[in-house]
Every structure is written in structure tokens, then in C-alpha cells.
Amino acid sequence: MSGLFPFTAIVGQEEMKLALQIAVVDPSVGGVLVFGDRGTGKSTTIRALAGLLPRMKAVVGCPYGCDPAGMAGICERCHGGAKPKSELVPVPVVDLPLGATEDRVVGALDLERALAQGVKAFEPGLLARAHRGFLYIDEVNLLEDHLVDVLLDVAASGENVVEREGLSVRHPARFVLIGSGNPEEGELRPQLLDRFGLSVEVRTPGDIPTRVEVVKRRDAFERDPEGFRTRWAKEDDRLRKRITAARTRLPQVEVPDAMLERAAQLCLKLGTDGLRGELTLMRAARAFASLEGDRCVTDAHLRRVAPSALRHRLRRNPLDDAGSGTRVDRALQEVFG
Amino acid sequence: MNAPAAPGPGALAALAARLFCVDPAGTGVHLRALPGPARDAWLAATRAMLGEGTPVRRVPVTIPDGRLLGGLDLAATLAAGRPVAERGVLADADGGVVVLAMAERLPTGTAARIAAVMDAGHVMVERDGLALSAPARVGVVALDEGVEPDERPPAVLADRLAFLLDLATVRASEVLGGCAPSDIAQARARLPGVTASDDMVGGLCAAAVALGVDSMRAPLAALRVARAAAALAGRDTVTAEDAGIAAQLVFAPRATRLPAPPEAESEPPQDSPPEDTPPQPQDASAPDSDDPEDLKKSLDEDQELLIDAVKAVLPEDVLAQLAAGLSRRQPSRSRGRAGELCAGSLRGRPAGVRRGDPKAGARLDLLETLRAAAPWQRLRPRAPGSQARIAVRREDFRVSRMRQHSATTTIFVVDASGSSALHRLAEAKGAVELMLAECYVRRDSVAMVAFRGRKAEVLLPPTRSLVRAKRSLAGLAGGGGTPLADAMDAARLLADAVRRKGDSAVVVFLTDGRANVTKAGEGDRAQAEADALASARVLRAEGVNALLVDTSPRPQAAARTMAEAMGARYLPLPHADSRTLTGAVRAASLAG
Numbered sequence A: 001m002s003g004l005f006p007f008t009a010i011v012g013q014e015e016m017k018l019a020l021q022i023a024v025v026d027p028s029v030g031g032v033l034v035f036g037d038r039g040t041g042k043s044t045t046i047r048a049l050a051g052l053l054p055r056m057k058a059v060v061g062c063p064y065g066c067d068p069a070g071m072a073g074i075c076e077r078c079h080g081g082a083k084p085k086s087e088l089v090p091v092p093v094v095d096l097p098l099g100a101t102e103d104r105v106v107g108a109l110d111l112e113r114a115l116a117q118g119v120k121a122f123e124p125g126l127l128a129r130a131h132r133g134f135l136y137i138d139e140v141n142l143l144e145d146h147l148v149d150v151l152l153d154v155a156a157s158g159e160n161v162v163e164r165e166g167l168s169v170r171h172p173a174r175f176v177l178i179g180s181g182n183p184e185e186g187e188l189r190p191q192l193l194d195r196f197g198l199s200v201e202v203r204t205p206g207d208i209p210t211r212v213e214v215v216k217r218r219d220a221f222e223r224d225p226e227g228f229r230t231r232w233a234k235e236d237d238r239l240r241k242r243i244t245a246a247r248t249r250l251p252q253v254e255v256p257d258a259m260l261e262r263a264a265q266l267c268l269k270l271g272t273d274g275l276r277g278e279l280t281l282m283r284a285a286r287a288f289a290s291l292e293g294d295r296c297v298t299d300a301h302l303r304r305v306a307p308s309a310l311r312h313r314l315r316r317n318p319l320d321d322a323g324s325g326t327r328v329d330r331a332l333q334e335v336f337g
Numbered sequence B: 001m002n003a004p005a006a007p008g009p010g011a012l013a014a015l016a017a018r019l020f021c022v023d024p025a026g027t028g029v030h031l032r033a034l035p036g037p038a039r040d041a042w043l044a045a046t047r048a049m050l051g052e053g054t055p056v057r058r059v060p061v062t063i064p065d066g067r068l069l070g071g072l073d074l075a076a077t078l079a080a081g082r083p084v085a086e087r088g089v090l091a092d093a094d095g096g097v098v099v100l101a102m103a104e105r106l107p108t109g110t111a112a113r114i115a116a117v118m119d120a121g122h123v124m125v126e127r128d129g130l131a132l133s134a135p136a137r138v139g140v141v142a143l144d145e146g147v148e149p150d151e152r153p154p155a156v157l158a159d160r161l162a163f164l165l166d167l168a169t170v171r172a173s174e175v176l177g178g179c180a181p182s183d184i185a186q187a188r189a190r191l192p193g194v195t196a197s198d199d200m201v202g203g204l205c206a207a208a209v210a211l212g213v214d215s216m217r218a219p220l221a222a223l224r225v226a227r228a229a230a231a232l233a234g235r236d237t238v239t240a241e242d243a244g245i246a247a248q249l250v251f252a253p254r255a256t257r258l259p260a261p262p263e264a265e266s267e268p269p270q271d272s273p274p275e276d277t278p279p280q281p282q283d284a285s286a287p288d289s290d291d292p293e294d295l296k297k298s299l300d301e302d303q304e305l306l307i308d309a310v311k312a313v314l315p316e317d318v319l320a321q322l323a324a325g326l327s328r329r330q331p332s333r334s335r336g337r338a339g340e341l342c343a344g345s346l347r348g349r350p351a352g353v354r355r356g357d358p359k360a361g362a363r364l365d366l367l368e369t370l371r372a373a374a375p376w377q378r379l380r381p382r383a384p385g386s387q388a389r390i391a392v393r394r395e396d397f398r399v400s401r402m403r404q405h406s407a408t409t410t411i412f413v414v415d416a417s418g419s420s421a422l423h424r425l426a427e428a429k430g431a432v433e434l435m436l437a438e439c440y441v442r443r444d445s446v447a448m449v450a451f452r453g454r455k456a457e458v459l460l461p462p463t464r465s466l467v468r469a470k471r472s473l474a475g476l477a478g479g480g481g482t483p484l485a486d487a488m489d490a491a492r493l494l495a496d497a498v499r500r501k502g503d504s505a506v507v508v509f510l511t512d513g514r515a516n517v518t519k520a521g522e523g524d525r526a527q528a529e530a531d532a533l534a535s536a537r538v539l540r541a542e543g544v545n546a547l548l549v550d551t552s553p554r555p556q557a558a559a560r561t562m563a564e565a566m567g568a569r570y571l572p573l574p575h576a577d578s579r580t581l582t583g584a585v586r587a588a589s590l591a592g
Helices: A014-025 A042-051 A102-106 A111-117 A145-157 A190-195 A208-223 A225-252 A257-270 A276-292 A299-313 A324-336 B009-022 B037-050 B065-069 B074-080 B108-120 B181-193 B198-210 B217-232 B240-254 B293-313 B316-323 B366-376 B422-442 B466-474 B484-500 B525-541 B557-565 B578-591
Strands: A031-036 A056-059 A086-089 A093-096 A107-109 A122-124 A134-137 A159-164 A167-172 A176-181 A196-202 B029-032 B056-059 B070-072 B085-087 B097-100 B122-127 B130-135 B139-144 B163-166 B341-345 B349-355 B398-405 B408-415 B445-452 B455-463 B504-511 B545-550 B569-572
Touching (some): A014 A042, A014 A176, A014 A196, A014 A276, A031 A042, A042 A093, A042 A176, A102 A107, A102 A145, A102 A159, A107 A159, A107 A167, A122 A167, A145 A159, A145 A190, A190 A196, A190 A299, A196 A276, A208 A225, A208 B217, A257 A276, A257 A299, A257 A324, B009 B029, B009 B037, B009 B181, B009 B217, B009 B240, B037 B097, B037 B139, B037 B181, B065 B108, B070 B130, B074 B366, B085 B130, B108 B122, B163 B240, B181 B217, B198 B217, B198 B240, B217 B240, B240 B293, B408 B422, B408 B455, B408 B484, B422 B466, B422 B578, B445 B466, B445 B484, B484 B504, B484 B525, B504 B557, B525 B557, B545 B557
Parallel strands (some): A031 A176, B029 B139, B029 B163, B056 B097, B097 B139, B408 B445, B408 B504, B504 B545, B545 B569
Antiparallel strands (some): A056 A086, A107 A122, B070 B085, B341 B398, B349 B398, B445 B455
16 A cells, blocks of 8 residues: 555545544544545545554553453453553554455454364454454445444444354454445445444535645655655644544533533434434534533534534435435524524 | 647547556546457557556456455365465556456446555455455556446446547557557656646646536546656656646546636536536636635636647537537436346346355355365364265355346326327327337336326236237327326336335336326416426435426427426427337336
């Protein structure tokens, strides 16, 4: 691979970048879905995220990268025993390639060891590698159905249960699902749609200066990836610090009751199903406030994250031609005035 | 600087071949041509220029993922007694070219995999218990043998290919020759050092916007092409000529409009349906506050030159079409052909394998079963005295998944009101009968809804029976109001029922689109039109595949608006007889 494009060098696409940052600050927001035009840098931006993440502490030698501090939800190997040694590792951003087979996703019997030593050992799959990190699915709407089922199950339970080839293994697999795709290739199943906390629509930039800048930066990167990254390293560092600060600040950010009420009003107005919408809206607003350095969630924060948090939860109205984004905007107007 | 002279399509194709050879992985070719001497000559010339050592691999359209990306090598695994990986075609072609045969039939999933490899420059495999990564910097040549406008390679792939060449009017002699492999090698060596000024980049971007080329990949591809052109010409900087070549090769086939001439104030109305409308044209002379003046000025000049270059190579008819403000016909979204695909059935074409027992009619895939069993052979104890060479267990069983094309039901919705003259009705009847005769051969069925007076009625439920159809058609009389909304609802319900059965439905409206009876059955033209539009939107939202044939002697806006609202193809046929009508319907339902 020619290396990662620096996250901060992505021109425009603010909503997508913000949604990804929110997911980093508070993974409990749920995944991020990026849908939109071809060639808008969806994959580039998401992959760039890997270069932005602060390192995390993990138990040395643990195949799942368990958190030495968090005792709940760690794998059997790290459970019990002496206080484990820990090391700093990069947060995993795992690419789920199209055409991956189920055994590689959930994990399977380790063939090498089985054949050479006759040992029945479990070889962790992509879900294990993505634990505590991000699982990225490009062209998520082209993913095969049986894989979607597996992903849904694991994403919901935070645990991967493998029952195959005479193995019976369970291990933690909590990850942030990030999907991207082009709606023209096919719709996403509603169940999977609902799993994503935030949904972003990206469009091709229409104004010439932006387009020129996109082409220039991409070109500069392709010709000299190393040099380009060095030039943007400072900017990336700054953002990384901001994210780290936002993470530490997050527990202290307050959500006033008035804001909870506003969120409820908004969801009511839009007729979103269930409470997931409100919950995500609140969490995203809190993470955004934290990123902004604020201690208290305000109207402004809610407004900014509402489209991403709600647009994919609207019930489809065949008689309303307006896009879901417009409908959220309309409701925002009515609630916030 | 002058705009480059206008080369013919043959010269352009030959030029594209040379530039592709200079930077295969950075560009890519979408070659639209039927098999023939011109295409063979183009491929031969390209191969010759690439030189001896460059791998060129041909990828058949039905290639399984294991061969495309890599997977478990069955023979080697059995021999070695441990899993042995096999490289896929893409990894094999690293540094060379893959030729995708019949790319217009390529499944979107396969295309997306190839596109991912093009983006990353390496293959990442996670399958069959293997995790591999292999470099695969490949140039892609997609051979597109499509005839209909909708028969095209999946957009996910086409968007990434810089050159779009149509060899329909090109003779083999025009693309023969080219340059020596040594020239190509020299240009390749020069390529990394070729620079492009900011003005050039800006000009290319501005020209792309002005020509209605939406994708951001197009200007990037154009820049790479311009650089390759400079390298081939032995220059270290991109000149206006190189940029012009790039615009001709990359933008011209993708142009969806021409910039309005400076004196014309208003843009001609766009003809495409709303969601396909490109962003509003960035008029170069529009005031733009955050744009520095000098940059804009030079952009203007470069852009003019590039647009002239593009105009020079556009065929007359396309040019006229674009100038008239008609956007070039965009391929429609659905790629369904005879019927939508339904997976998981027991009949049809094979579509991969899955674990499972060969029961309930599922077929065992012997090869995949052996492949699954292969790595385990050493571990599995044989019963003493057993002659079996291979121990296959139940968990190794793999069964084929199939998918088949479902049958199509064509639903005719015929306007029998007074406003549609009676002779149109006779034609519609004739068309239904002709379709029916054909459908019998294709195992498809036909249904018919007629509407007149106060409401619509299902005259003929989905059937293949010619006799029955003729009988119910004979009883159809004309005259009365036009309850279009009711007819649409009836058609939607019928289409829904057909789909529930697992078949796909095509709805064909034969009407002039002038509704004058409301849903409630009252004669109120304004309300009737509003009702009809609402019903049309529901049809669209449900994704019903529809065609609207405008039967009025002088086609008017009403029917067109209706067709747009329901997402249907619009087909004005003022002087059609039943035979041409049948032809049109068949073409529409085939193209999906």
C-alpha cells in the first residue's frame, strides 16, 4: 500500500470528518455510515483515520488486544492470573475486503498448527483484530448476506461466538462499524442501517477552487507520499491532541435536561423508531461539545449533529420527495425556530 | 497556444493506447467495441508496446473470487499436506495489464473487488483460512461489448478508468502501429519527474465542471494522462497541448453538457430527471468572492482552450445534442435484464458455494468439498483396511448456490377513455396479442388493466393464455373520462402481487397522461392531476419498473411529467402501429 493519506489534508467533507471524530471520541455512538457519490474520498478519509488515532494500552501478547484496565469483557486468556504487562499499540482499523470468507471474518481452526502439531488451536479472525478499534467495510451494500448477519450479531452483542470445526470459542469483539458505499449500487438492509449511529451523505464538491485543491493534494500525495505526510504531520498532531483532550473531557460534559427535552421533541417530530435515535443524538452532541472544548451541551451542538444522527432513522414516506436530510432540516427549523 | 487539431476517433484510440502503456496502473481503458479487427488491432498494438516482459492476463467474466484474488491451491495443498496459497490473476499481473472480457456483463461485486485492488495497488485476501497480501499494480482494460446504451460495465469500475474509447467507427488500420517499446520505457522513466503547473490543474478542473463531468476521479485521471502525454513527448512539464489531449481523451466521452456561450444569459433547461441533474453550472464569469482574480482569469483561458479541444473531437450528433441542452442519455440505474435475480434458489446459474448438506435438492459441489477436505488428510485417521484415498467428512460438504432469472410479467395499463382515440385502443390490443405470442416462447406472462369512465379494472390477470387474453380484450370498449390515478394504483397492486410471487414486473402505460377523474371518481381536472401525480410518486418509491408510451397524436408535457413522477421511461409514439409498439416495449423491458 502506498501509505495513508493524512486525515487533515482531506479537502472539505466536514460532516464526514466530524462524524468520524465523534466516533473516535465516543465509540458508544455506534458506527458511521458514509453514503454518497463516487470519487469523493470516502475510503481515503476513513482509512486516513488510522493515522490519527492515539495509541492505546493493551495486554502484551493478547491476540484480542485486551484493555489491561478494563476487567469487564476481556478474553479468557487475560482473565484471572497475575496483573498483565501492557504495551502501547496502535488502535486497529481493520479493512474487511469484499470477498472475505466467513472463516476469516469470525476466525477458524488454525490449519498450520493443526497439521504440523496436531493441536486444535483457534486462529482469530478479522473480528478479533478489530476489537477495541474500527472495522471498515467499503461498498458495504455489496457485502454478502451471510456476512452481514454475522456482523450484525457480533456488533449487537460485543462478543464473537465461534462454533465450528469442533471449536467452541468466545472472545470479546467490540468495534466501531464504519461502512461506505454508493446508494446506486443497492440499498442497505434496514437492520444494518439501524446499527450505524451516524450516517453521512457526501457529495462531489461543486465549486472549482475546492475541486482544484482536491486534485492538487491528491496528486502531490501520489507523487511523494512521504513528503506529503511530513508536511501534514503537524496538522494531524494537533487534531490528535484535540481528540485526546476531548476523550478525557467527555465524562465531565454535562447534558442539561432542557437539551434532553429538545432531542426528544426532535425525534418525536421526525417520528423516528425507538429510542436509539435520541440516545445517539445525545451521545453525539456530547462528543461534539467535548471536541469543541465545551463543558455543556447546547442547542448549537444538537443542531450540528442532528442530521447525521437521525437521517437514516426516518420512516420512508413515499409521498415525500424531499431527501431525508431536508426533512431533518425542516424539523430542526420547527423545533429550534 | 492553440487548441490541438481535431484527431479522428481512430487517431485518438491509438493515442490512448500509447498513453495507457506509459502509465497503465494510473489510467485504465474502457474499450467499447464489438469483437472485430479494430479491437484486435488495438489490443495487439497495446501488447506490442508494453513489451516482452510485461504480463497481460485475460479475465473471464465468470471468474470466481478464488482465481481473481487468490485462495487455497487445491493440488498443492493435497500434495504438501498443508495449506498452500495460490495467487490470483490480479497478483499475477502485477506491473502489467488485465483484460476484462465482456465487462458489460461483469457482476458488480467482482467489479468492486477489482476497483478496490486498483485503488490500493495490492491484493488483500482473507479467505479459505488464508490471509495474503500481494502487490498488484495493474492496468485495467475493460472490453465492453454492450450494444444497448444501458449495457455498460458497472459504474464502480467505469468511473476509475481514464480512457473511454468507442471503436464503432474505427478501422483496424487506423490503430495499428504506435511506437516502439523502448520509447514507452523511456517515457515511463521520465514520468515521475513530470510536473504540472497549478494553472494546468486548475484549468482541467474548471473544464471538467464546465462540461458537466461530475466525478472527482475524472480531473485526477486527466492530470495523469496529461503527465503521461508530456512524458511521451519527452517533456518535463505539462503543456497546454498535453492538457488538451487529456481533455479530449478523458472529458469528451464523459461530457454531459456544453458551457453556455458567453452572450447567452440563461442556461437551457436540463432534461434529465431531478436526481440526475449535475450541480448547477459554474459559470466561469460568475462572481466568486474567495477566488483570487488572477487565478480565475488564467483558469478562464485554460478552460476555454480545453473546452475547444473537447468540442473538436465530439461527434456531430453528440455536440448538437449537448448544445441543445439535452444531456446525453444516462444509463439507467437498474441493471435487471430479463428479470431480477433471485438468489438461493435451486435452479439457475451457479453463484458460489456454501457449507451445508446436499439435501432438499441442493447440489454437492465436489471440487469445493475436496478443497475443504484437502488440508485435513494427514490428520484424519483411516479405518484399517480402508481403500479410501481421501477422507471426506460431513463438515467438508459444500453445496452450490444457484440463482436464476425470474419470469417477467408485463402489465399493460391501457387508457380507454374518450381522450385516447379509439384507434389507439385497437393498436394497444394488437400489441398485447403480439407480446403474448412472444411471451409464450419466453415463459413470460402478460396482464392488462384498462381504465375509462370512473375507475380502472383489471381486465386480464397475469396469464400466458393467448385465448383467454383475446377473449377479454375483445370485450374492451372505449369512451368516458380518464381515471389515471386509479389506474396507477391498480397497476401498482398488480405489480406488487407479481413480485410477491417472486417474478418481476414491467408496467407499460399507454396513455396521453391527461387525467380528469379523481380517485374518488369525480370529474375535477386539477384534483385528478394531483391525485395521479401522487399515485405516480408511490409507484416510483416502490421501484416499479415502468414505461409510459405517450399515445396522443401530438406529444405534450402532461404525459412526460407523469412519466418523470413515476420514474418511468417516456416514449412518445404518435404514429405507432401495434408492431412498432411491441418492439418499443420489448426494448424497454429488456433494458430494464
